[in-house]
Amino acid sequence: MLDVRKLRLLRELAHRGTIAAVAEALNYTPSAVxxxxxxxxxxxxxxxxxxxxxxxxxxxxxxxxxxxxxxxLAVLQRATAELATATTELTGTLRIGVFPSAVPAILTPAIVALSSEHPGLDLMVTELDPASVPDALRGERLDIALVQEYDYVPVLADPGLETEPLLRETVHLAARGAEPLVAHRDSAWIAGTPGTLCHALTLRACEAAGFTPRIRHHADDFGAVLALVAAGQGVAFVPDLGTAGAPEGVVLTPLPIRRRTHLAYRRGTGGHPAVAAARTALRAAVDHRGEV
Structure with missing residues (x-):
């Protein structure tokens, strides 16, 4: 009989590429792996x-x-979820991963609802870039999370995860004026940290418009990005959720670029009562936002 723990190490090596990365992610030593x-x-x-x-x-x-x-692993996760449905009250820890701009409008009302409806559930929220979510879910550091992709930055399907659509947003060009994107080929740009989806979007969307952006500043918080735009430090791409409270003087021009947010969880866990409750609460938060 093959050892599931050893199989999981092999699976992680396939995803992470090096024994050192597997060891770091799962708290092993490289020699133990x-x-x-x-x-x-x-x-x-x-x-x-x-x-x-x-x-x-x-x-x-x-x-x-x-x-x-x-x-x-998906079969084992489904078996665990089925056993959990026998309990009458949700208890234990539910670890939720979220990107910063989703916290005020989506996550906060969702966890308020979860806390009220399931007081025995211990909620733990981690803020992280969506690019880090698949590893965190596979490594069981998260149970459910929000992931995203942009036009020009599609995300490959992960065989260990299940996803479902949650939200679709318009991406805006944030600048001091209402000029079209091509007018900013010589402008300074504000982009996310290299390695993030926002940084990749800036590069690829500008390249699709026929130029390479001159990135002057890196910022991952859209509030900081908009403040830099307002200060005349550059222009940037900002999705709907990031535009709240835009400073005076910042013009937001809608672009034919979309950001799509999905719920993600390990294969087989979607029916677990705690994960199912989180899915319901997060969807309700998005639906309510659309009604406001």
Whole structure:
């Protein structure tokens, strides 16, 4: 019988690429991860890793085993969810991941509703960039989270996660005037930290308009971005949720660019009572926002 814990390490190696990254994510030492993967090779009787110096790559047999592992983990998650439905009151910890601009309009009313309807549920919120969410969900540091993608920055499906549409927003050009995007080919730009989806959007949307943006400032909080725009420090892309309280003098020009937000959770956990309650509360918060 194969050890699920060892299979999970192999799955994480497939996603993260290095043994060091797996060790850091799951609180192992690199040597412990290597030992567990070597033991898994003995158990399977198949070569799973190709080692070249300090680098390792997965063999075709390992990639097939990873695909089966995703299916197995989803079955185990569904079994756990089914057992949890037998309880009459929701208890335990529910860990929710959210990006900053969703906190006031979506997360806050959702957790107020969850706390009121399920007082036995211990809610823990983590603010993080959506690019970090898949790793956090697979590593079981989160139970449900908001993920997003922009036009020009599509996100590949993760076989270990399930997603469902939640919100669709318009992206605006924030500037001191109402000029079109192409008029800012020589302007200074304000973008997110490199590696974030917002940074990638700035690069790709400008390139699609025929120029490479000259990024002067990096800021991940849209309030800070708008303050910099108001101060004449550059222009930026800002989605609907980030435009609240825009300072005087900032002109928001709607663009044919959309940001799409999805709910994400591990495969098989959508029916868990706590995750299902969070899905309901987050959807209700979005629906209420649309009615205001």
């Amino acid at each position: 290597s030992q567990q993967l070597t033991a898994l090779e003995r158990e399977t009787g198949a070569a799973l890793l190709e080692r070249t110096g300090r680098r390792v790559t997965l063999t075709p047999a390992a990639r097939g085993l990873v695909a089966r592992t995703e299916e197995l």
